[in-house]
Amino acid sequence: MSVTITELAGMIGVSKSTVHRALSGSGQIREELKQQILTCAEAHQYMPNMSARVLVGARTYMTAIIARDFGNVHFSQFLKGAGDTAAAANYHLLTVSREEELNNLRQSGLEGVISFFWDIKSGPLKNQSSFPLIHLNKVMPQDSGENDISIEVLYGAELIMRHLLEKGHRRIGHITVTQPDDPDKNPKQAGYRGELKKAGIKYDPSLLVKVRFYREYCGYEGAMKLLRRPDRPTAIFAMADVLAVGCYRAARELNLRIPEDISICGYDDKEYASYLYPALTTIRPPFGLLGQRAMEMLIHRIEKRCYPSPEPLFPELIERGSVAAPSEKSK
Amino acid sequence: MSVTITELAGMIGVSKSTVHRALSGSGQIREELKQQILTCAEAHQYMPNMSARVLVGARTYMTAIIARDFGNVHFSQFLKGAGDTAAAANYHLLTVSREEELNNLRQSGLEGVISFFWDIKSGPLKNQSSFPLIHLNKVMPQDSGENDISIEVLYGAELIMRHLLEKGHRRIGHITVTQPDDPDKNPKQAGYRGELKKAGIKYDPSLLVKVRFYREYCGYEGAMKLLRRPDRPTAIFAMADVLAVGCYRAARELNLRIPEDISICGYDDKEYASYLYPALTTIRPPFGLLGQRAMEMLIHRIEKRCYPSPEPLFPELIERGSVAAPSEKSK
DNA sequence: ATGCATCCCGGGAACGTTCCCAGGTTGTGT
DNA sequence: ACACAACCTGGGAACGTTCCCGGGATGCAT
Numbered sequence: 001m002s003v004t005i006t007e008l009a010g011m012i013g014v015s016k017s018t019v020h021r022a023l024s025g026s027g028q029i030r031e032e033l034k035q036q037i038l039t040c041a042e043a044h045q046y047m048p049n050m051s052a053r054v055l056v057g058a059r060t061y062m063t064a065i066i067a068r069d070f071g072n073v074h075f076s077q078f079l080k081g082a083g084d085t086a087a088a089a090n091y092h093l094l095t096v097s098r099e100e101e102l103n104n105l106r107q108s109g110l111e112g113v114i115s116f117f118w119d120i121k122s123g124p125l126k127n128q129s130s131f132p133l134i135h136l137n138k139v140m141p142q143d144s145g146e147n148d149i150s151i152e153v154l155y156g157a158e159l160i161m162r163h164l165l166e167k168g169h170r171r172i173g174h175i176t177v178t179q180p181d182d183p184d185k186n187p188k189q190a191g192y193r194g195e196l197k198k199a200g201i202k203y204d205p206s207l208l209v210k211v212r213f214y215r216e217y218c219g220y221e222g223a224m225k226l227l228r229r230p231d232r233p234t235a236i237f238a239m240a241d242v243l244a245v246g247c248y249r250a251a252r253e254l255n256l257r258i259p260e261d262i263s264i265c266g267y268d269d270k271e272y273a274s275y276l277y278p279a280l281t282t283i284r285p286p287f288g289l290l291g292q293r294a295m296e297m298l299i300h301r302i303e304k305r306c307y308p309s310p311e312p313l314f315p316e317l318i319e320r321g322s323v324a325a326p327s328e329k330s331k
Numbered sequence: 332m333s334v335t336i337t338e339l340a341g342m343i344g345v346s347k348s349t350v351h352r353a354l355s356g357s358g359q360i361r362e363e364l365k366q367q368i369l370t371c372a373e374a375h376q377y378m379p380n381m382s383a384r385v386l387v388g389a390r391t392y393m394t395a396i397i398a399r400d401f402g403n404v405h406f407s408q409f410l411k412g413a414g415d416t417a418a419a420a421n422y423h424l425l426t427v428s429r430e431e432e433l434n435n436l437r438q439s440g441l442e443g444v445i446s447f448f449w450d451i452k453s454g455p456l457k458n459q460s461s462f463p464l465i466h467l468n469k470v471m472p473q474d475s476g477e478n479d480i481s482i483e484v485l486y487g488a489e490l491i492m493r494h495l496l497e498k499g500h501r502r503i504g505h506i507t508v509t510q511p512d513d514p515d516k517n518p519k520q521a522g523y524r525g526e527l528k529k530a531g532i533k534y535d536p537s538l539l540v541k542v543r544f545y546r547e548y549c550g551y552e553g554a555m556k557l558l559r560r561p562d563r564p565t566a567i568f569a570m571a572d573v574l575a576v577g578c579y580r581a582a583r584e585l586n587l588r589i590p591e592d593i594s595i596c597g598y599d600d601k602e603y604a605s606y607l608y609p610a611l612t613t614i615r616p617p618f619g620l621l622g623q624r625a626m627e628m629l630i631h632r633i634e635k636r637c638y639p640s641p642e643p644l645f646p647e648l649i650e651r652g653s654v655a656a657p658s659e660k661s662k
Numbered sequence: 663a664t665g666c667a668t669c670c671c672g673g674g675a676a677c678g679t680t681c682c683c684a685g686g687t688t689g690t691g692t
Numbered sequence: 693a694c695a696c697a698a699c700c701t702g703g704g705a706a707c708g709t710t711c712c713c714g715g716g717a718t719g720c721a722t
Contacts, residue, residue: 002438004678015702020680027681028700050438051382052678055707062435070426071407079401083428092435095401095426097414104393104423107333107381108439216606245606252608272603275547275576277583335708346672351710358711359670383708386677669718676711681704688699 003044012040023048050109060109063298064094066102067116073271074287078116081291089299106131112298132301134294147301149294149310156283156315157191157237160265163281163317164235165199168325169263172196173207173233175222175243177214188239188267207233211243219246227254227262234263234326241266241273244280244322259324269318278321285315334375343371354379381440391440394629395425397433398447404602405618409447412622420630437462443629463632465625478632480625480641487614487646488522488568491596494612494648495566496530499656500594502538503527504564506553506574509541519570519598538564542574550577558585558593565594565657572597572604575611575653590655600649609652616646 005023009016014033021027022037023046054060063086067075079095086093096102099120102113112132120133135148164172174192193203209225211218219238226233227250238244244266248258256262258278266273269284290313300307336354340347345364352358353368354377385391394417398406410426417424427433430451433444443463451464466479495503505523524534540556542549550569557564558581569575575597579589587593589609597604600615621644631638 006678016679017681017703018701021701024680028698030700033700047434047438049386049678050435051385051440052707053680054382054439055380055386055678055709056680057707058680060435069407070401070410071404073402076400076402079428087429092429092432093427094432094436095428096424097410097426098418098423101423101425103378104381104391105425107378108385109382248608270603272601272606275603275607277579277608337708347709348673348711349671352671355710359668361670364670380708383677384710386679386708387710388677389710663722665720665722667718667720669716671714671716673714674712677709679707681706683705684701684703686699686701688697690695690697692693692695 002049003046005046005048008037008041008044008046011044012037054109060111061091062094062105062108062110063091063112063114063295063302064096064102064105064110065114065116066096066099066118066120068097068118070095070097074268074285075116077287078291078294081288081293082114082295083291085292085295086299089295091295091299093295112302114294114298132298134298134301136290136294147297149290149297149313151285151287151290151313151315153285153315154187154191154194155312156267156285157188157239158195159315159317160237160267160281160283161191161195163319164237164263164265164323165195167235167263167323169233169235170201170326171204171207171231171233171235173209173223173226173236175209175211175219175226175236175238175247177218177239177243178210178212192237214240214242216242216246216249219243220249221246223247223250224253227251227256232262235323236262236264238264238266241268241270241280241282244282245272245276248276259322260327263323263326265323273318274320276322281320281323282318283315284318286313289313333380334377336377336379339368339372339375339377342375343368385440391442392422393425393436393439393441394422394443394445394626394633395427395433395436395441396445396447397427397430397449397451399428399449401426401428405599405616406447408618409622409625412619412624413445413626414622416623416626417630420626422626422630424626443633445625445629463629465629465632467621467625478628480621480628480644482616482618482621482644482646484616484646485518485522485525486643487598487616488519488570489526490646490648491568491598491612491614492522492526494650495568495594495596495654496526498566498594498654500564500566501532501657502535502562502564502566504538504540504554504557504567506540506542506550506557506567506569506578508543508545508549508570508574523568545571545573547573547577547580550574551580552577554578554581555584558582558587563593566654567593567595569595569597572599572601572611572613575613576603576607579607590653591658594654594657596654604649605651607653612651612654613649614646615649617644620644 005019006016009019019037021029022034083093114134114136116136133147176189196203209222211222223236223246226236236247238247244264247264251258251262258264266280266282269282273280273282297307336350337347340350350368352360353365414424445465447467464478507520527534540553542553554567554577557567567578569578575595578595582589582593589595597611597613600613604611604613628638
């Protein structure tokens with residue numbers, strides 16, 4: 001299908017070693033001959049066969065990201081950050097959604113992997129600490145190891161809670177999705193309770209509503225529980241934008257105006273956060289930067305250089321129209 | 332790093348040919364010996380080296396999708412459809428976002444590519460008709476070749492226009508994004524004008540607003556032009572959901588209720604279409620099915636079987652709350 | 663016992679590249 | 693003229709797999 005280095009050598013009338021010297025740039029070669037070989041290779045669109053190169057142990061600069069769901073803005077931003085960083089360092093980046101592919105690619109010269117919220121649980125990658133693997137997950141900062149990287153989720157939760165408290169809110173509801181694995185290692189919930197405590201507000205368990213899924217109707221049901229109470233909160237912090245959308249619907253159904261009667265904020269800054277009415281105040285996690293950092297870490301590990309101290313990645317408060325000071329009456 | 336077939340052979344005390352026979356299942360081998368080899372290979376987690384296999388011309392069952400933007404529901408659905416189909420046929424699927432990667436992978440045994448709205452414009456893939464490449468783009472049905480596949484976009488536009496006409500609308504605005512390449516090969520616009528004609532309504536050029544980008548503010552500006560007129564339309568067909576979001580904002584600003592004063596519909600059925608208030612009536616293109624079909628076509632081409640007649644892929648009307656009959660007054 | 667087919671296994675070549683080593687040519691100093 | 697270094701080039705081995713061919717062992721019929 002493609003022209004080989006031996007064919008090229010035969011056409012010019014030199015040995016394949018000489019052609020290789022011209023193409024790789026290493027070793028001694030007559031300048032004139034080198035140019036001739038290069039132009040000939042160019043003309044025939046010579047591309048070295050990857051498999052043969054891998055077989056003799058040459059480098060491939062091939063990396064991959066494994067992720068479950070590609071269809072969200074976060075992954076897209078992450079991928080862009082990682083991809084640009086990889087390209088700048090002359091690395092290649094693939095994306096896969098099955099562990100099986102990783103094992104195949106590994107045999108094809110894959111040099112490193114970033115797992116995007118994916119638990120490597122089987123196959124040779126599982127406990128091969130020699131293979132460069134950057135883990136990206138929801139670990140709490142204190143749990144993160146040398147090859148882990150994460151966003152300061154807790155900080156984001158504290159940001160939004162402080163924002164609500166500064167606006168004057170005192171009764172703040174929180175809608176959270178219960179993680180089946182470890183229900184209490186939830187940074188957002190920790191931020192909610194922590195900031196309340198700092199503000200000297202007693203934690204009221206009935207203001208914390210636990211729902212099952214990251215679905216609009218779960219947010220709706222959670223908000224309904226909070227908003228139907230006679231002493232309803234003046235603000236709701238939903239742990240995800242999609243839950244906040246459900247809060248909007250609940251508020252409409254109960255004829256409560258946002259933000260006049262009830263302030264609502266989310267977390268994620270999904271594409272649609274600014275499309276809602278009123279536009280949703282939320283937290284934007286720096287996924288682009290995360291991708292960049294993760295790829296930097298990976299490349300450093302591949303090249304066996306040690307990575308400089310990992311700076312924390314802080315989310316950002318995006319103020320829009322869904323939060324206001326509580327009304328006098330409700331205070 | 333990994334155990335080779337020769338090492339395996341040495342451990343058992345047979346030749347590599349015998350080990351290969353046991354692993355591949357082809358050729359004659361004593362059953363007892365075969366089992367012994369298989370258990371030994373299993374115990375040492377033997378995985379054949381992909382590069383070596385490719386080098387001698389073995390199959391890899393490796394395919395790839397190249398796409399520009401992963402962060403939308405359409406691509407996610409498409410990928411799931413294609414991925415499931417690939418897995419069912421024992422094929423592997425990668426995702427890339429640069430043409431360069433394709434050329435590398437090709438040398439690593441890549442057997443076929445699906446291009447997701449991507450114009451292959453350089454490199455060896457450009458005009459190598461021998462390499463299996465399924466093209467997925469916005470071609471009109473009559474322009475599609477043997478290796479093209481597309482959704483019946485025109486049909487979707489006709490669906491939504493018929494829906495509006497059946498509700499009784501006569502003055503219908505259309506917001507369209509002008510394609511710089513060929514401005515008049517726009518199936519959605521064709522559906523708009525075609526259905527008007529079929530209904531015996533004269534086409535009014537001033538009801539067709541052209542905007543520059545797929546952005547919320549473009550939809551807003553387009554809708555403003557339409558809604559500020561004294562003889563404003565009773566319905567707007569925006570060619571994309573994101574433009575419809577802009578229409579919502581324009582309507583709110585002009586104190587027009589949706590759908591009582593103005594009906595609005597989009598196209599795409601993005602994630603947020605049901606999150607808007609009122610929920611957006613729109614068209615859902617069958618991207619999951621498209622992925623499945625595209626992968627089927629690709630596998631057929633790889634295996635040099637001819638593909639059965641490609642059935643058209645029809646979008647679906649998703650009726651929600653943003654369309655109603657026009658009010659008596661506006662009629 | 664001999665011929666022949668069948669069954670099983672080992673030995674080698676090939677794929678395309680990179681790397682190492684040896685050998686040939688040229689240039690320079692004595 | 694000779695020794696020697698520097699420069700350039702070719703020849704092979706190696707990587708791990710698959711495929712083809714040949715050869716030894718066994719079984720069966722003559």
